[in-house]
Amino acid sequence: MAESFVFDVADSLLGKLASYAYEEASRAYGVYEDLQEFKDTLSIVRGLLLDAEEKKNQQHAVRDWLRQIQSICSDAEDVLDGFELQDKRKQVVEASGSTSMKVRHFFSSSNPLAFRFKMAQQIKDIRERLDKVASNGTKFGLTTINVSPGLVVQRREMTYPDVDASSIIGRESDREEIIKLLMQPHPQGDGVGDKSMCVIPIVGIGGLGKTTLAKLVFNDKRVDFHLKMWVCVSNAFDIKQIIINIINSISASAPTLTFSHQENINNLDMVQLVSRLRSKLSGQKFLLVLDDMWMDDRAKWIELKDLIKVGAPGSKVMVTTRSNSIASLMGTIPSYVLHGLSMDNSLALFVKSAFKEGEEEKFPNLVEIAKEIVKKCLGVPLAVKTLGSSLYSKFDLTKWEFVRDSEIWNLEQKQDDILPALKLSYDQMPSYLRHCFAYFSLYPKGYSFGVNSMLKIWIALGLVESRNGSENLENIAREYIDEFHSRSFLLDYTDQGQLFSFKLHDLVHDLALYVAKYECVLVQSHTRNIPNQVRHVSIVEKDSLDHALILKSKQVRTILFPIRGMGLDSASLLETWVSRYKFLRILDLSDSSIDIIPDSIAKLEHLRTLDLSNNSKIKRLPNSICRLQNLQVLLLSGCMELKTLPKGLGNLVSLRKLSITTKQYVLSQNEFASFNYLQTLDFYCCENLKILFDGAHQLTFLETLIVQSCGSLESLPLYCFPKLQTLYLRDCKMLDMSLNNENPIQKLKMKHLYLTEFPRLLTLPRWIVGAADTLETLLIDDIPNLKMLPECLTTMTHLKMLGIRLCTQLLTLPIDIHSLTALEELLIYGCHELGIKCQPQIGEYWSMIAHIKHISIDNHFEGFHYLQDKVYNMMRLEWKRNMLLEGRQEMNCLMQMEKKNVNMKL
Template sequence: MAHKIKDIRKRVDEIVAEKDKFNLAQGLEDRKLNMQEMREMTHSFVDPRNVIGRDDAKKDIIHLLMDQNENSSRNVDVIPIVGIGGLGKTAIAKLVYSDEQVVGHFQLRMWVCVSDDFNVTRLKKEILKSAIHKIDENFGMDGLQNSFRELLSDKKFIDNLGVDELQFRLRELLKDNKFLLVLDDVWNEDRNKWMELEDLLLGSCNESKIIVTTRNNSVATIMGTAPTYHLDGLSQEDCLSLFVKLAFKEGEEKQYPNLLEIGNDIVKKCKGVPLAVRTLASLLYPKVDELEWRSVRDNEIWHLKQNEGDILPALRISYNHLPFHLKQCFAYCSLFPKDYEFKTSLLVQFWMAHGLLQSPDNEKQQLEDIGDLNIKELMSRSLFQDVYVNYTYDYSFKIHDLVHDLALSIAKGECSVVAKKSSVAAEVCHLSISENGQEVTTQLEKLSKVQTIIFLTEQPMTLLETCISRFKHLRVLTLVNSSFEVLPSSIGSLKHLRYLSLSHNDIIKQLPDSICKLHSLQTLLLVRCNNLERLPKGIRDIISLRFLIVTTKHTCLSEKAVGCLDSLRFLFIDRCENLKCLFDGMEGRLTNLRTLLVNECPSLTTLSLSIRHLTALETLTIMYCKELSLMEVEGEDNQDLKLSLRKLLISGLPKLEVLPQWLQGSANTLQHLMIGECENLKALPEWLSRLKSLHRLTIFKCPNLSSLPEGMEALTALKELEIKGCPDLSRKCREEDLHKIAHVPEIELDDDI
């Protein structure tokens, strides 16, 4: 080891000498991102303002949907939309899917992303899940059969249905509803698979429609019954309009005619493909250096041999312009399947486990914040898309399949997806395993440098034990949806392990004590481990733990269990049915905790924790705890509380009668307050007007609330007010209380009754 250190020092000295030779200055890369200049994050439905030049296509497809086609003997027509990758087939389908005329025409709308896996059973489940989300959006559920009440309450119920039961429920759901089903990104050319699914859908209401988006004309031939809609590239004029919208601030292009001319040349190279235009425009925003623009226009990548419709050169240029730290983070995303829905908080934990998040020496940023900035920067460059904000604590996104192809090409050699017929290079460090069997095991035996193993399908215990014994430098191990009754005690030998997920294991009852030897562990996920009896007694020894999600049958999480986890930043207590108290005897602990979520703990009666000690807490979410009143800390002196809450969500607390006084301790920081499904909450406190930083207030399903408190006019930072399921309160806001909220720019109230 001493000789190795000596060699490393020698190499560093040589680098320093080279630096001096070329007069290079030492400095930190500027990694700050101007958040106000970032693109506005959108939900999973496309914003029509961001789609240019597709009005005619939208009208044509809507016409096909409304066409009753009297010559057809079918009651369900299939309309294929065909075009090369990146043209915007999905965007057009989303525009049509969300159009008011279409929403009013169909009783039921469903959206399923098919991608490479045309597994008929999976698709049936996804169709049902989508139906639950959208069912009778316009017509109510009064006519819905009682057999579906259970289905509507829990999507997890669908995953446990047998094939016959699944088929029966889908038929029952569709038979009396005129529906629109979008099957997005279809690659299947096996006609038999399509016919199996088609037979199930044909018994539905007349005038039902299916839209299929695909790059493959053969798919359109197999599935289509209506004329195929061939989506062409955008015109040069529309491409330039899109480029200008994304590459310049509003009206700025007039100040830089030279850049506009260069931009026009760049757009020509994009060959009418919106994804290429978006990616390069996002790369150049808001740069004004002509040399940078010319370097994109004249890049040698454009001169490589390309297939027709190939946009990878445009994407590769965008990748090449990424800072090094973002290149590493982006490449890691290749481990996950196409159409994978990334949860931002978990992706940041993956990056953190591999040391990809480094805080500049002169800044005291939390690693979680740096990871979040990385994600937002990749979004701003159009490499991440379909952003969906979950207001509880997180947001999710997806990667376009062509961008996924780019990530695969970049990460080749370091990251690999292992299947039975795949070929894995010996130097691979990061693996996701999509199949099982001896062929997979044989491939793993050739490897030695593995740091990541993500099991995408259930694996036998023998393979897990082999991985633990062979790969001693593992940093990430995910065993999601596994069925291990016990975890091998050898897990404690993985001293470098930083990320461990056992989520959705329904049969595991206990964790081995050896897990407490994982002193480097930063992330532990025990989501929906419904039979886990308790956390191991020595869990307090996992001193590096920053992110913990747990489901357990234990009755109390006390100081003895998690009291020493002072590195903890994120804690989610989920579906602990027996849990009666939280944090008993833990005053003065968890001082670094920033996010606390408590969900579906029906026996919980007290938090047993003085709020005054959670001085770093920024996000607090408490949902569906029917015995919790939040009153246990009342009686303390709340005047001197100095809290830093930014977001508070309270929902499903029937015993909540008044908002807790300790909220006043966050008067200068609270930005988002959401209160829902609290039927005994009768009034909002007068001190609500002291929340000077509040810019979003959401109240839903609190039927006993009848008025807003006096002084609402003082909430000058309030930008959004939403009131739903509170008829008396909405009516009052339209009449007597209108003056209290007249200054709020965005107000959404219950419809008039």
């Protein structure tokens, strides 16, 4: 198997070295020649990496060579990071206008002369290390494998249509459903004879049995077509080769036709091939199976479809793919999403793979262990067969327990086992996705990922780059999440625009562990032998903190505490980390119970994310934090004892996200005026804060503003945020909701608005009119005295989601709500009278809202816990909002709700 993680690290580094910014910086600091020599050598090494990965299992020395290359590339990234930091320091010094600061800068190690000398020496050392290691590569007989940038592909073996139906377990109902689709007229046809060709996509994760199901259907005698053709498209989508394969498939499957033998057509040109194809398909009712489709180029698909649309009415195409987007692109009917086997079928398949027929009856103790083993397979047949076959005719109890207790990636894998099958999906991804994928391994199995779980890691590690220099990095990273979902890697995926959540398939998690096993470590109490070269550490059990001290590598970039409620409680351990791991990009100390952050934290000059949220003991922060010019994310939300923000906050010129809990009464506008890139600003439980700023400077990049539980806040200057897209307001008792109630009403660019817990509010604020042309999400929650929705609601032509909860006095909807043609989701909870009027079929409003795709109405709350379950499981928006705060306050919200006396007229 081609393991491409090292390749992707090298590829990413080469991309940075080739950029205009790095070229200019290297010339400015006199290290251009050294960097060019390093880049030239790395380009040569890149060509050897894939061959080295293929040979690493045969030669231990090759594995060591790969690790050395990866280490050098990562160290080079650390060195190059210095260019960006130096530029930011220069910005801060010049912007300050302070003579004393300029003098300090001149006599520091950051002055241009000292920096130039230091960089030249570091780059020279890196280049010499790479030259030495690269020369060793020739000793292993490695050859150069040329591959296009961003693509490393290991192809699956070509498939064929033959199958022994008696050996297949648990796919009977799936077969029947697909046959129904094949036999019925095209749903988009005219009811007499379909004029267009029906394309049926079967989609699911690798190893789920899509090809096997297609084979079962293809060979079923009830599937009656004049021609049946099977073409595996797992190699590159070459239309000429596909046409050749279709013609050959026709010749092989239709001996009764006039084609007496399989023709030698490989030498025909494209015009001749197209003519031959159309003559063979013309007027024939055919079934074409395109197995293992990876191509997502719509133009190529349309080109092929137009060539084969010469068959008789009723012709069908069946496509198997792992990608939802490809299924959507090709399918003319909704995709048939293949699910896992039931536990009973999984166990039957496992027993069939592990025992000779009837042999399992002699080993009931092993069958009991088998039941536990198949649970980890989540119904994926190939995983079941992989683990079952690995135990075939082995009756040693310890071997069965080893398989039960091991991660799949720790087990020996043959070419046709589950890990290689999933690895194929990984290899097919573009380089930027492969590089990001490894970091899923930093979270435990079953983890529920929120908005920022992965985005903050990818961005902090420099894995997300703006394509034009101005794009929002979070938006780009969000596109990555969508791509992973499209490739069937994610489970329980819920999407509410900016807010989303998902889980990772357990087998996909195993693959992430495999890909990043020397780079990322999930530290638990039983974790031992942490690799020396580890750079990313995630601590998931308190008992494991002692083991985190034994990390030998000083190149650690990430320290995470991903489990809610578990953080660091040792100030001395923090000091050790700060002094030892100077290349940290991410330091997650959320939910910790330390009262002092050391001044030495300023030495973490590469730090991008510092998460101190939900620390109940911190009263002050060292001003030295403000010397972290690379810092992009600073999270102080939930630090209930924090008296003031550190002085010099405005020096954090890279800051993109800031969350605040403070006892301050007012914030200095001068500090915030320097935040030219701030995109997300969050205020939580700032009880003394009356006004946000003492000035009128605009935050021109701010897109998300969150203000909750700020009981003294009186006003909110929306005019300071001209590009605001998301506004979340909750439980601010003194807030004047008229905000900027001037005439004419200010035009807003807002897309998502959440208003919750405003018991005194009688009507929604007039300024909402200013967002009527752009609003996509509107959540109105716990506003019990609200009696009417705003008139402008029905002019919101972009509104996709409307949520109303606990607005007990709201009795009506606008009579022209049917004009909201973009509305896709309507949720109404705890609004008894309104809920009755919206009941399906019988409610008086039903005819006005029946066009909406997803409608959820619930009035029958029987006590608090039922309400809590409904709110948590169905009305997800409020809780998903909390993911904007790293998901840390979700439990706090639930605890606060439990303390309330919920009285509702039902």
